[in-house]
Amino acid sequence: MARKNVFGPEFDSASDAAPDQAATFVDARPLANLDRPLRRSGPVGAFSQSLGTMSEKAQRADILEKKLAHGQAVVELDPTDIDSSFVPDRLVGDPGDLDGLVSQIREHGQQVPILVRPHPVVDGRYQVAYGHRRLAAIKTIGGPVRAVVRPLSDEQLVVSQGQENNARTDLSYIERTFFALRLERRGFSRDIIMSSLGVDKAALSRMITLAASLPDELIEAIGPAPGYGRTRWAELAGLLEIASSKTKALTLVNAEGFSALSSDARFAHIAEQLRTVPRKTSAKQWTADGVKVVKITETESAHTLSFNKAALPDFGVFVEQRLDGLYDEFLRQKKELKA
Template identity: 50%
Template sequence: MARKNLLEISAPNTGRTDAPSAKDSRPIAGFLPQARGSGPVGGITRTLGNITEKMERASDLERQLAEGQTVVELEPELIDGSFVADRLEIDVVELGQLVDQIREHGQQVPILVRPHPESRGRFQVAYGHRRLAAAKELGIKVRAVVRQLTDDQLVVSQGQENSARTNLSYIERALFALRLEQRDFGRDIIMAALGVDKAALSKMLIVTRQVPMALISAIGPAPEIGRRRWLELGERLEGVAPEPIIAELSADNYRKMSSDERFQQALALATGKPVSAKSTAQPSSITGIPVTFKRTPARATFVFDSKAAPGFDQFVEERLRSLFNEFQQRKET
C-alpha cells in the first residue's frame, strides 16, 4: 500500500496549471531565473540600471571629446590663437561676409581646438581663426571640436585645413613655412602641413629670405600673386636697396591700393619699369552714373552698362575728342 501511494504521489499531474512554488522557482545551473514581479527589489534594480546607464553615457561623452568626435560650444574669450600665425591680415570685407552668413544660417563648420598646453581651462586654435573672429563679432559661442593634439599635429591640421580651403595666399603659406622652420619643426612636418614637396618648400623659403619681412608687410597677402612673381621680385631685389620701396609703399596714397597693386608697384620700383597694365584693380563706380571703371597706376578702363543707359557709350565716344582737347588746354593753363 505504501508503495502504491508513493507511486501515485510521484506521478506527474498533467492538469496542473498553478504557478510553481518559491522552492521550485530557484534557478538551476544553465537556466535563466524566472521573471520577478514589480516589487521593491525590482524597483531598486531598475534605479541602479539607470545610474549605470547614465555613467556609461558620461564616459562615452568623455571618450568622444577626447577623440574629437563631439562638437561643443565654447566662449570665444577662452580661446587663444595658434602659436604659429598663418595670416598677414584678416580681410575686413571677407570677415563681414562671414559674419552675415553665420548670423543668417549659423556656424555650419566647427573650428578645431586643443586644451591650452600652458593655461588650464583655456583652449588653442588649430584652425578656424576667421570663424572665431566672426563669433566674437556676433557675441555668440563658437562651435568647436576639442581634441588632444601635439604641436606637430596642430600645425599639420592647421596647414592642411588652410590648403583645402585655399584661404591663404602664396606669400602667407611661405611665411607659415618660415615660422615653422624657425620653431625647429622638421621639413617632413612642414611639407605635410602645406601639402608640398621638397622642391616647392625650398622655393617658398627662398622667397622669404630674398624679400624682407618689412616689404612683405607693406605689400600684404597679395592673393592674386603666385610663386613665379614672388621669385621674380626676390631676384630683382638682389641688386636694389629695399628701404626706399618699403617707404614708398607705406605712404598713405599707396595704402589705398589693393595688396596686389602694391605688389605690382614694388616689382616696378625694383626693376625700374612702369607698372604692368595687367595689375589687378577692383572695379569702382560713380553714384548715379551707369559706368564702372578699373584703375591701375598705368591704365583706367571704363565699362558702360548698356542696359541701364542704352547709347550712352556712343554719346561719350563722340565727345572724347572735345573732352581731350579741353583736358590739354587745362594742362597748358
C-alpha cells in the same frame, strides 16, 4: 497587432493593457540627450533601476568624454577663451574681407566647426588649429563658437592646420610660403612641414628660400596678395637684391595710405616703385695685346660695347658686319642647350 509607441515612453505589458495603471514618469536631467525617464515599480525595483541607470549615466558620460577627446563631438565654446595658433598661417588681407563670411554665418549659422586643442600652458583656454576666420566672424557676431576639441601635439596641430587650409584652397601662395618659413624657424622638421603643406622636398626648399629672401615686415605689410603667385613674388625678391631697394620698400609700406590699399594693390605699388630704383652700373675692359680695345658696360636695361678706335680703328666695323652671323650662332647654341 498594434505597434507600440516606439518614440514615446516604454510601458510594460500590464501598463499597455491598462493605461490608467501606468507607472508615473519623472523627468530626469539628461546627459547629452542620452538619458531616459525612469519608471517606478516598487521600492526594490526602483532602487535596482536607479543603480543601473546611474551606472549607465557614468558609462555614457565616459563615452562622451572619450568622443570629445578624440574630436568626435562638437561643443560650444566662448570665443574669448580661444587663442590663435602659435604659428600664424594668415596675413592681414583687405579691409572688410571678413564681411562676407560674417553675413553668411549670420544668415545660415556656423555650418563647419573649428578645431581647437586645450591650451598647452593656460588651463581653461584653447588654441586654434584651424578655423581662424570663422572664429573671427563669430567674435564679430557674438555668441558661442562650435568647435571640436582634440588633444594635439605641436606637430599634429600644424599638420592639421596646413592640411585643412590646403583642402579649402583659401591660402595664397605667399601665406603658404611664409607659413613654411615660420614652421622651420620654430624648429619643425622638413618632413612635418611637407605633410602640413602637401608639397615635396624640392617645392618646399624653393618656398622657404623665397620667403627668407623677403623681409618679414614687407610680407606682412603687403598681406596675402591672392592675385600674385610664385613668379611675381620671385620677381619682387629679385628687385630687392639691391640694398637701396630694400630701404625704399620698407619706406613705402610705412607711408600714409598704404595700408588702405587692397593687398594686391599694395604688391603692385611696391613692385612698380622698385622698378624705378637706379641700378648700379658695371663696367669692364676687353684687352688685346695689352691694349684696352673694348669697354663693356652693363646696366639693368642695356649691355653696351664701346670700341677704342684709337687702338683698333676698324675693329668695331668688323664686329658690326658680322652681327647677323653672330646672331645665327647664338640661336643655334640656345637650341642645342634645350635639346
